[in-house]
Amino acid sequence: MSTIQKIILDNRPQGVATVDNFKLIETPVPVLKDDEVLIRHHYLSLDPYMRGRMNDSKSYAQPQALGEVMIGGTVGEVIQSLHAKFKTGDHVVVMGGWQTQSVVHGDTPGAIRKVDTTHVPLSYYLGAVGMPGVTAWYGLVRIMEPKAGETVTVSAASGAVGSALGALAKSRGCRVVGIAGGKDKCDYVVNELGFDACVDYKQHKDYLSLSKALRDACPNGIDAHFENVGGMVLDAVMIRTNAFGRIAVCGMIAGYDGAPLPMTHPSLILVNRLKVQGFIVSEHMEDWPAALTELSQLVTNGKLKPRETIAQGLSNAPEAFLGLLKGKNFGKQLVKLI
Amino acid sequence: MSTIQKIILDNRPQGVATVDNFKLIETPVPVLKDDEVLIRHHYLSLDPYMRGRMNDSKSYAQPQALGEVMIGGTVGEVIQSLHAKFKTGDHVVVMGGWQTQSVVHGDTPGAIRKVDTTHVPLSYYLGAVGMPGVTAWYGLVRIMEPKAGETVTVSAASGAVGSALGALAKSRGCRVVGIAGGKDKCDYVVNELGFDACVDYKQHKDYLSLSKALRDACPNGIDAHFENVGGMVLDAVMIRTNAFGRIAVCGMIAGYDGAPLPMTHPSLILVNRLKVQGFIVSEHMEDWPAALTELSQLVTNGKLKPRETIAQGLSNAPEAFLGLLKGKNFGKQLVKLI
Numbered sequence: 089m090s091t092i093q094k095i096i097l098d099n100r101p102q103g104v105a106t107v108d109n110f111k112l113i114e115t116p117v118p119v120l121k122d123d124e125v126l127i128r129h130h131y132l133s134l135d136p137y138m139r140g141r142m143n144d145s146k147s148y149a150q151p152q153a154l155g156e157v158m159i160g161g162t163v164g165e166v167i168q169s170l171h172a173k174f175k176t177g178d179h180v181v182v183m184g185g186w187q188t189q190s191v192v193h194g195d196t197p198g199a200i201r202k203v204d205t206t207h208v209p210l211s212y213y214l215g216a217v218g219m220p221g222v223t224a225w226y227g228l229v230r231i232m233e234p235k236a237g238e239t240v241t242v243s244a245a246s247g248a249v250g251s252a253l254g255a256l257a258k259s260r261g262c263r264v265v266g267i268a269g270g271k272d273k274c275d276y277v278v279n280e281l282g283f284d285a286c287v288d289y290k291q292h293k294d295y296l297s298l299s300k301a302l303r304d305a306c307p308n309g310i311d312a313h314f315e316n317v318g319g320m321v322l323d324a325v326m327i328r329t330n331a332f333g334r335i336a337v338c339g340m341i342a343g344y345d346g347a348p349l350p351m352t353h354p355s356l357i358l359v360n361r362l363k364v365q366g367f368i369v370s371e372h373m374e375d376w377p378a379a380l381t382e383l384s385q386l387v388t389n390g391k392l393k394p395r396e397t398i399a400q401g402l403s404n405a406p407e408a409f410l411g412l413l414k415g416k417n418f419g420k421q422l423v424k425l426i
Numbered sequence: 427m428s429t430i431q432k433i434i435l436d437n438r439p440q441g442v443a444t445v446d447n448f449k450l451i452e453t454p455v456p457v458l459k460d461d462e463v464l465i466r467h468h469y470l471s472l473d474p475y476m477r478g479r480m481n482d483s484k485s486y487a488q489p490q491a492l493g494e495v496m497i498g499g500t501v502g503e504v505i506q507s508l509h510a511k512f513k514t515g516d517h518v519v520v521m522g523g524w525q526t527q528s529v530v531h532g533d534t535p536g537a538i539r540k541v542d543t544t545h546v547p548l549s550y551y552l553g554a555v556g557m558p559g560v561t562a563w564y565g566l567v568r569i570m571e572p573k574a575g576e577t578v579t580v581s582a583a584s585g586a587v588g589s590a591l592g593a594l595a596k597s598r599g600c601r602v603v604g605i606a607g608g609k610d611k612c613d614y615v616v617n618e619l620g621f622d623a624c625v626d627y628k629q630h631k632d633y634l635s636l637s638k639a640l641r642d643a644c645p646n647g648i649d650a651h652f653e654n655v656g657g658m659v660l661d662a663v664m665i666r667t668n669a670f671g672r673i674a675v676c677g678m679i680a681g682y683d684g685a686p687l688p689m690t691h692p693s694l695i696l697v698n699r700l701k702v703q704g705f706i707v708s709e710h711m712e713d714w715p716a717a718l719t720e721l722s723q724l725v726t727n728g729k730l731k732p733r734e735t736i737a738q739g740l741s742n743a744p745e746a747f748l749g750l751l752k753g754k755n756f757g758k759q760l761v762k763l764i
Contacts (some may be wrong), residue, residue: 350688
């Protein structure tokens with residue numbers, strides 16, 4: 089392992105992203121400096137936000153630099169350490185990027201975190217007990233503020249964020265209804281994740297049709313919604329919101345490629361006195377400890393059973409990522425690197 | 427004055443509202459029952475929300491009933507009273523509707539309120555020191571939560587809500603930028619109302635052009651916005667919002683007639699982590715006393731100089747109302763009934 093395999097952003101997408109935007113390269117493993125740690129990655133996380141970074145446009149974050157390793161969350165083990173707090177064999181979470189190994193300074197705030205794999209599998213720290221889980225927690229607790237008995241909906245319900253959202257909302261006494269694509273995912277959402285119902289958006293050609301299905305699944309209307317998708321799903325949900333509904337906006341995956349997706353009926357924000365609020369979980373680090381504690385307990389108690397789709401090997405990361413953008417994954421999308 | 431002139435909703439608009447939707451009728455003045463009060467209206471308030479009520483569709487309020495007097499806020503004087511708290515000559519605010527006189531029960535909560543016209547002209551209780559003023563106060567204080575030094579924008583800036591919003595935001599140390607239609611209104615917003623700048627949306631054919639003008643008027647971006655209009659104005663403002671911007675949604679006047687107006691870039695809610703929240707001021711009666719006190723002081727101290735457009739006589743109310751929907755009024759639209 090004297091070299092590191094890396095995937096860099098070679099060129100920016102013109103419209104739809106393709107595998108040709110990426111390039112696999114190999115570089116020598118650097119010699120560690122004082123207080124640095126070398127990590128061998130076991131898993132790389134693939135997430136929709138990466139698509140936004142591939143564009144050279146204004147967003148909440150800097151664009152991914154051309155020619156640099158694609159950013160991404162990773163879990164792995166320490167294989168060399170010049171920092172007193174870390175030793176060989178430690179399991180850690182780092183923003184290691186699309187590569188087989190990475191070097192971090194052990195004192196950089198938030199850059200490296202040791203994790204306990206006694207009750208929680210290592211890969212879960214990229215999903216249910218990691219950034220996606222905390223994302224669900226923040227949207228639910230800080231924006232949706234659900235009360236027991238209320239109806240809560242979430243799009244991309246079978247995914248890492250959606251499944252965590254469901255478990256967190258169920259534990260607060262809510263009726264939880266998922267929205268997902270396909271019968272398999274909907275069955276999983278209800279039978280494995282314990283949602284009260286799940287609506288298959290692929291059965292509906294437009295938002296009005298989807299909205300009718302939501303009416304049947306949510307006979308008391310929708311009090312709070314977690315949006316991972318945008319477009320037709322959000323349009324359909326908005327029609328079913330109750331007065332004073334809250335919508336946490338976490339993702340607009342359908343709009344990353346191509347033309348902007350409008351919101352069809354923004355006047356519903358007024359008519360139903362909605363609060364629609366966007367957020368980025370990395371801006372709320374103060375909430376992470378409480379969120380991770382609750383998520384870890386839900387996993388340990390079997391209340392949250394995340395599902396993973398695992399691609400094998402770094403060279404398959406681009407294709408797995410493009411599949412994720414099209415909803416081909418089922419649960420948290422990972423790439424296994426060892 | 428043995429009869430009351432009334433304007434009823436005769437039929438519902440098919441698309442654009444017309445004067446033919448209304449009908450003027452005359453009925454006898456009823457004999458008062460115990461604790462009732464008869465009020466002669468001096469002014470009727472015309473407001474955009476009335477257009478929504480004319481449709482037979484789901485909204486935050488019941489539709490205006492066909493054949494009934496159009497609802498509306500009025501100010502006037504008591505001309506007969508069988509209630510101990512009210513005497514002839516008292517100035518009062520009542521939801522009297524589009525008619526020359528009305529009868530209210532003196533004990534109905536919120537139905538009738540005595541006002542002091544020593545420092546505040548009677549008609550202002552329908553504008554700056556009435557529902558529109560409180561609307562501005564609620565949106566600003568409860569949703570926009572401005573900090574000194576922040577940039578605040580408001581559409582329909584020369585209107586009753588907009589002018590109050592400007593004065594309230596200035597008194598909190600904000601940079602206040604209006605959006606209004608036409609040079610006269612923009613000059614008034616800056617020179618009379620004391621806004622820092624005003625952008626004439628009629629000079630711009632689309633939201634991208636308007637957005638560039640907003641960039642010049644708001645060099646530090648937009649931290650909080652009060653939306654009275656919707657459509658192109660909201661699209662343009664959203665592009666200029668800063669991270670964690672707050673948008674209070676009070677009106678979507680441009681969408682009342684005809685087709686729904688989409689929001690072009692809802693993904694900005696995520697990118698800029700916006701909070702977009704709709705509200706109806708009548709649902710927050712607990713805030714009215716504090717709001718009215720502050721608004722009354724601003725008027726008394728000359729910090730808020732509202733402008734009024736006054737139509738003469740009840741029979742002209744429909745035409746004045748249709749003009750209001752097209753932005754023909756300049757300041758608070760009233761109908762003088764005496």
